[in-house]
Structures are given as C-alpha cells and as structure tokens.
Amino acid sequence: MAGNRRVLISQKFFDQASLDYLRDQGCEAEVLALPPGRADADLTEDELRACLAGAAGWIVGHARVTRSLLAALPDLAVVSRRGVGYERVDLAAARDLGRVVTIAAGGNDAAVADHTIGLMLAVGRRFRRSQADMAAGKWAIQISTDLYRKTVGIIGYGRIGRSVIRRLSGFDATVLVCTPGPVPPDAPEGVEFVSLPELLRRSDYVSVHAPLTPATRFMIDAAALAAMKPGAILVNAARGGLVDDRALLAALEVGHLAGAGLDVFVSESDPDYREVTAALLARDDVVATPHAAASSREGLDRTNMIAARSVVAVLDGDDPPADCVVADGRSRSQAG
Structure with missing residues (x-):
C-alpha cells in the first residue's frame, strides 16, 4: 500500500461504506464539497486541476476528462467512473499518458x-x-x-x-x-x-x-x-x-x-x-426524469463500491475486473 493514495471523489451520493472501504485500504479519500445545484460537470478545467492536484485516484461523475487535464495531473493514475458511460473521457489520451480508466460495470x-x-x-x-x-x-x-x-x-x-x-x-x-x-x-x-x-x-x-x-x-x-x-x-x-x-x-x-x-x-x-x-x-x-435511472439508493451503493475497488486495485498495482477497464496505459507508461 505504499505510495501516493490520495483519492478525490467528485461524484455526489457517495455512501459511507464505500468511503470506509477506501480508507481501510490506506487511501486518503476525500469527497469534494460541491455547492447546491452544482455537479463536477459544472467545474471548469482550472477548478478541476486545483481540486485534483496531487491525487492518485479520481472517482468522477460527469466531468469532462480531457487530454490537457490529464497532462496537468501527472500523479493521477486512475480515473474511475461511478457509472458505465465514458464518452466524456478522452480514452486515447489516458492510454498515451499511462493512465487507467474504469467504469462501474454491472452496478446499475x-x-x-x-x-x-x-x-x-x-x-x-x-x-x-x-x-x-x-x-x-x-x-x-x-x-x-x-x-x-x-x-x-x-x-x-x-x-x-x-x-x-x-x-x-x-x-x-x-x-x-x-x-x-x-x-x-x-x-x-x-x-x-x-x-x-x-x-x-x-x-x-x-x-x-x-x-x-x-x-x-x-x-x-x-x-x-x-x-x-x-x-x-x-x-x-x-x-x-x-x-x-x-x-x-x-x-x-x-x-x-x-x-x-x-x-x-x-x-x-x-x-x-x-x-x-x-x-x-x-x-x-x-x-x-433527470438522468436518474441509475440513481436508486441500492444502485448507487453498488456502483460506488465497484468504482472504489477499481481505484484500490490500480493503486495496489493489480488489475480491476476486465469488464470495468476501458483504457489501460500502464504498459505504455512503463515502456517509456
């Protein structure tokens, strides 16, 4: 468990059991406090950079994960979507820059x-x-x-x-x-x-x-x-x-x-x-309904835990479940 294990959670409705799991695995887990009515998708890239500075893991909601953002965050090893869509993540950039991107497959x-x-x-x-x-x-x-x-x-x-x-x-x-x-x-x-x-x-x-x-x-x-x-x-x-x-x-x-x-x-x-x-x-x-289909209490708890386990796996140097991985640039990073 050595090394940087700071994890930022910018998704709302992150349950205590999943947060406790991260902390029990030696992660310095922090839930980003967002003002009422704002989601991580509303944050500017500069705001995201400031929040994520020094983080090794990011459990993300709907924020755009761009090449420029990833390049500005050299410590960020894993981006874990608490959901299954990943169209807002630049997967090619993640691979090029040696990062891992996961989704919460099967949770919702x-x-x-x-x-x-x-x-x-x-x-x-x-x-x-x-x-x-x-x-x-x-x-x-x-x-x-x-x-x-x-x-x-x-x-x-x-x-x-x-x-x-x-x-x-x-x-x-x-x-x-x-x-x-x-x-x-x-x-x-x-x-x-x-x-x-x-x-x-x-x-x-x-x-x-x-x-x-x-x-x-x-x-x-x-x-x-x-x-x-x-x-x-x-x-x-x-x-x-x-x-x-x-x-x-x-x-x-x-x-x-x-x-x-x-x-x-x-x-x-x-x-x-x-x-x-x-x-x-x-x-x-x-x-x-307001993009709420996945947001039952039980569904959120399941996807939170899948996202958390994926982050821990990457920080431990292991592989998350194969159906959760949508980009893995670690071999490219190591080759470089």
Whole structure:
C-alpha cells in the first residue's frame, strides 16, 4: 500500500461504506464539497486541476476528462467512473499518458432496467395526464394501453438491454432485438434478432440501450421515427444524443407516436437543444426524469463500491475486473 493514495471523489451520493472501504485500504479519500445545484460537470478545467492536484485516484461523475487535464495531473493514475458511460473521457489520451480508466460495470443494470420498465408503464398507462387531470378536479378516465403481450423492441444487447428483456418476460411480451454482429449464443428463447427497420416497423414500444458513439449519435432520427409503428412509444434511458430530440418532438406534435419516456436529453451536452427539452417536458404524453435511472439508493451503493475497488486495485498495482477497464496505459507508461 505504499505510495501516493490520495483519492478525490467528485461524484455526489457517495455512501459511507464505500468511503470506509477506501480508507481501510490506506487511501486518503476525500469527497469534494460541491455547492447546491452544482455537479463536477459544472467545474471548469482550472477548478478541476486545483481540486485534483496531487491525487492518485479520481472517482468522477460527469466531468469532462480531457487530454490537457490529464497532462496537468501527472500523479493521477486512475480515473474511475461511478457509472458505465465514458464518452466524456478522452480514452486515447489516458492510454498515451499511462493512465487507467474504469467504469462501474454491472452496478446499475438492475436500477436502469427497473426504471425503463417504469417509463414504459407510466407512458402507456398515461400516469402523468391522469394525475394532472385529478389535481385539476377532473376525474375522467384516460383510456391507456397495456404492456402485456405487446411487441417491445430493444436496441442494444448489453447488460442493461438483457436486464430489460428478463423483466419483460413477466409481461408475456414479444421481444425484438437489434444489435451489431451475429446472434449471441446465450440469447433467451423466443427473442427475435432483427434489423433496425424491422424492429421499428413492428414494435409497440421501442427502448434504446446503445452506447453513444459517433456511429450511434442520432441513430433515432426523423427517418427512424417516421418508420416506427403509428401510436408506438419510445423510451430512452441510455444516453442523450442517441435520439434526435427535435425530431422526436415533431413526431409527437403530429401524433405519430403515442408518447415518450425520457431519462436523458440532447440538451445535457448541447445547449442548443434546451428549448426542445423544455417543449418535451411541457407535453402530457412525455414522462421525464433527470438522468436518474441509475440513481436508486441500492444502485448507487453498488456502483460506488465497484468504482472504489477499481481505484484500490490500480493503486495496489493489480488489475480491476476486465469488464470495468476501458483504457489501460500502464504498459505504455512503463515502456517509456
């Protein structure tokens, strides 16, 4: 356990058990005190440099981890995401500079899958409109739609997509999956692997579970939305940017879709879409949450501990679990 073991935690909602684990492993662990309403993504690069000076480990939320930031922090050995997305981290720079980047693989699958099913039910059963009407003194029944025995299209077959599929078995749903590559050998019986056009054409519910990459950005665009079954429901609890929210708003406005369940928005990274987000939030056929799908108490505790264990593994000179490592530049650093 020798050497620099200062660890900065800039993510909110870091539980005491995970903090105690870090300290029990000889880490000088500190949770960054952020003002109310501010997250680490709101900090400037200069502010991040000042906070991270001398740190060997960083458990990060949504801050951008750039080449210039990493270069200014020579002591920083490991950047551990308390989550599974890593599009805000410059992985090439991390490798070039001899750093390790990890994610909390497997920690929030259940929480996001539960949330996804919740969005499907909330939109289909018109919870938002019903409660608003009741609050206004109108107790008229809103005719809604079942999830039971519907056709559900899952775009992406990663951990969360598979977790959603397991939950859908309780609804006797027909499940269609679109994913790159051949049909996985462990695919559940009854799941159909189809092309994206076929999935969009047949599905009553479409749920997006793909990573955000240049290739997948706006994969659900105006053309894809137009190809969806009339009256279908779209759910995105993956990443803002997979769906073109402006095109989604247009599809809702003309009545092509019955509604949308959204946990993520393009405006999270693109201010030009803020008015689009506001318009979506104003609609009674949209049920929205603030990028909160992974943030159950239990899910946060699991991801906190996975992130903490990954940091300790790197500081001990060991390897974190393989599915948690998204960049490892240590061999390059040692060769240099």
